[in-house]
Amino acid sequence: MAIELKPTEALKLWHDVNLDLVRDGETDLTTRQMTILLTIYLDPPPHTVRGLAKKLAVTKPVITRALDTMGKAGLVTRRRDEADRRNVIIQRTVQGSLYLDRLSDLIIARAHALRP
């Protein structure tokens, strides 16, 4: 059965999850970074810089910079594509998986609490 949300519920869900992210303090991902991270973990690989840039409708440097930042945080890894060394394959990490596990727990809990 489809998920039917009322406008107030939709906004409250968005608010509550964002509030948790802000309060957490740990996280400081841009909307773009968050979208990239989720794309890497939800869409089937392989993931390349130009592929992500096209999907998000942003320029390549945006992807490169986001990968730099998230790579430093251990959320993703880069590897040269040996078949075509121009390409860079973006890979998942254990730490990134754990981060998204926590995120999904958070969303599920907030969605569940919408209707007490």
Added chain:
Amino acid sequence: MAIELKPTEALKLWHDVNLDLVRDGETDLTTRQMTILLTIYLDPPPHTVRGLAKKLAVTKPVITRALDTMGKAGLVTRRRDEADRRNVIIQRTVQGSLYLDRLSDLIIARAHALRP
């Protein structure tokens, strides 16, 4: 009836809505700014800088700067509290309401599309 989401659904919902926001291009709100905006429109007034700072567990300059930015974008307004002129009351605007209307439409559509 409560809203039950599976982990993959939760992450996909989060991804899809963020993707829409990124692709839109118009919006460029920080997680903090988004949370502040939603708080102003969902929680009962009055809203003050220190109140928002306490709720989000951030410092006051963060709130001031976010209000500067969103004020320039026409999403919120500030007004002195005449009863206690130390306070600043943060108010909603028509433009802010419209922005959140569009956001809720987006979330509702993406939630609905989760289970085709």
Added chain:
DNA sequence: ATAGGCTAGTACGCGTCCGAAACGATCGGG
């Protein structure tokens, strides 16, 4: 072999955000 195309990354200048500290304005109790 080489020219032209792809790929990802880098350089630059600009704007914005950050945390910490300090500031001016305002209130309220003694």
Added chain:
DNA sequence: CCCGATCGTTTCGGACGCGTACTAGCCTAT
């Protein structure tokens, strides 16, 4: 009437993201 407390803002140096333009490496067809 003052003096301490409270409120919001400003300032400072530093970090980061942005778009544009350019670079360096790789591949492929001629």
